[in-house]
Amino acid sequence: MKAPDFSYFEAQNIEDAIKYKSEDDEAVILAGGQSLLPALNMRLSSPSCLIDISKINNLNEIKIEGDFINIGALATHSDVMNNDLVHEKLPCLVDILKMVAHAAIRNKGTHGGSIAYGDPAAELPAFAVAMNAEIVLSGLSGQRIVNAKDFYLGLFETDLKSDEILIAIRYPLLDVNQHLIFDEVCRRHGDYAMAGLMAKVELDQSKINNLDLVYFATGDKPNVGQNTAKLVIDDGYDYEKLKKSLASEIDFAGDLNSSSEMKLHLATILINKILNKLER
Amino acid sequence: MSAKNSVNISFSVNGENFDDVTVPTRQHLADYLRSQGLTGTHLGCEQGACGACTIEMDGVAVRSCLVLASQANGSSITTVEGFDDEVMQKVKNNFLKHNAFQCGFCSPGMLMTTKEIISSKKKLSRDEIRSEISGNYCRCTGYQSIVDAIEETINEIN
Numbered sequence A: 001m002k003a004p005d006f007s008y009f010e011a012q013n014i015e016d017a018i019k020y021k022s023e024d025d026e027a028v029i030l031a032g033g034q035s036l037l038p039a040l041n042m043r044l045s046s047p048s049c050l051i052d053i054s055k056i057n058n059l060n061e062i063k064i065e066g067d068f069i070n071i072g073a074l075a076t077h078s079d080v081m082n083n084d085l086v087h088e089k090l091p092c093l094v095d096i097l098k099m100v101a102h103a104a105i106r107n108k109g110t111h112g113g114s115i116a117y118g119d120p121a122a123e124l125p126a127f128a129v130a131m132n133a134e135i136v137l138s139g140l141s142g143q144r145i146v147n148a149k150d151f152y153l154g155l156f157e158t159d160l161k162s163d164e165i166l167i168a169i170r171y172p173l174l175d176v177n178q179h180l181i182f183d184e185v186c187r188r189h190g191d192y193a194m195a196g197l198m199a200k201v202e203l204d205q206s207k208i209n210n211l212d213l214v215y216f217a218t219g220d221k222p223n224v225g226q227n228t229a230k231l232v233i234d235d236g237y238d239y240e241k242l243k244k245s246l247a248s249e250i251d252f253a254g255d256l257n258s259s260s261e262m263k264l265h266l267a268t269i270l271i272n273k274i275l276n277k278l279e280r
Numbered sequence B: 001m002s003a004k005n006s007v008n009i010s011f012s013v014n015g016e017n018f019d020d021v022t023v024p025t026r027q028h029l030a031d032y033l034r035s036q037g038l039t040g041t042h043l044g045c046e047q048g049a050c051g052a053c054t055i056e057m058d059g060v061a062v063r064s065c066l067v068l069a070s071q072a073n074g075s076s077i078t079t080v081e082g083f084d085d086e087v088m089q090k091v092k093n094n095f096l097k098h099n100a101f102q103c104g105f106c107s108p109g110m111l112m113t114t115k116e117i118i119s120s121k122k123k124l125s126r127d128e129i130r131s132e133i134s135g136n137y138c139r140c141t142g143y144q145s146i147v148d149a150i151e152e153t154i155n156e157i158n
């Protein structure tokens, strides 16, 4: 299908974009367009205006700031995958991005776009929550920082206010004893997952000291398995027990590819896959 | 600060300049190119999944159904019609030799994706080639012949 009619505004700087957005409730930000344009072509959305921020300078920088690696909102998935700092300081992100769509889409789709959109099936929002990332937002009254854990409110619903633009994501650098391990089950390489898991593991020798389990493609937003993580630390992998725990703390929602029961099953076995990866 | 429903843009396609042309803001780049007779760029799903509309924009492969024509302002574009250098001739010959064109619908996208794969000059395994073209649907060949053609081209140029 074809997109409905809308007007188009090419923002030259962040201030222009914020001003425009605050004046028009139905205008939406256009970054890489790799989620927005499919939605428009399918007529799932009919904004009054697209505010194109993709030409704003310096919003794609990737740099180290203290104990954080700071990724500018407009850095494309390909920019991030080819960046030396990311390879050195956050190599797991390179492996995760290999699972995000296909090269031609990664060449346009942006890091900030994926985080701001909050697709529950997307890898990056769950990654940001597992990493305890800080999300930097800019609006009429200046900048504020929101923890990724508090940013995702519900299905495609975030804490982004109508006058705000996401400008960067700050990931705390991992200590030597901390690891971010991920796995997902999907039908075709590059497709959205049927279920996926981001696990942040803190080791003391080979014993797990601390564990955060954050799921994607399971419910309405990145789903945290807090009690289940405790069970894993105490008792290791026990399929029935972990499945029961996950069922009680996450509201699994089925989709076209997999029912909620199937997602619960996949979420459970993903824990085993992660533990196996950890041993290697 | 004003927003409009059409914009004037300038860009180049296969070396030819398009100066100050008016495009509706809702039109995606694939539709604009096709309206100019450049119908080598095919449209399958218009949601980024099938890969038939893949073109090269400022040196990298993109989906032309997921780029607005208005966003092409200032850019340099190559479509399958602009496929004429020596290496791309090799690609075409190998696609012919291995019967990697069947109905031809996916071919423009496959060729543009192949262009990006071989430009990295990496020696890829068959599995890696399969993963690189995983964003392009083909409903005829079962991919075997396409992987054969890409593999042979990679061997020839490295």
Ligand SMILES: Cc1cc2nc3c(=O)[nH]c(=O)nc-3n(C[C@H](O)[C@H](O)[C@H](O)COP(=O)(O)OP(=O)(O)OC[C@H]3O[C@@H](n4cnc5c(N)ncnc54)[C@H](O)[C@@H]3O)c2cc1C
Pocket: A028, A029, A030, A031, A032, A033, A034, A035, A036, A037, A038, A073, A099, A100, A101, A102, A105, A108, A109, A110, A111, A112, A113, A114, A116, A117, A119, A121, A122, A123, A124, A160, A164, A165, A166, A167, A190, A191, A192, A193, B047, B048, B049
């Ligand atoms: C075929 C296909 C397969 C895909 N597969 C995957 C996959 O497996 N995993 C995955 O995670 N993603 C996948 N994607 C989505 C892709 O990663 C998108 O690029 C990404 O989700 C959105 O980034 P974008 O820059 O394209 O955002 P856009 O499409 O431009 O914007 C998306 C939304 O976020 C808002 N927005 C964007 N940037 C900002 C900002 N800086 N501040 C405030 N709001 C903003 C927009 O207003 C819009 O509502 C796929 C896409 C396609 C077409």
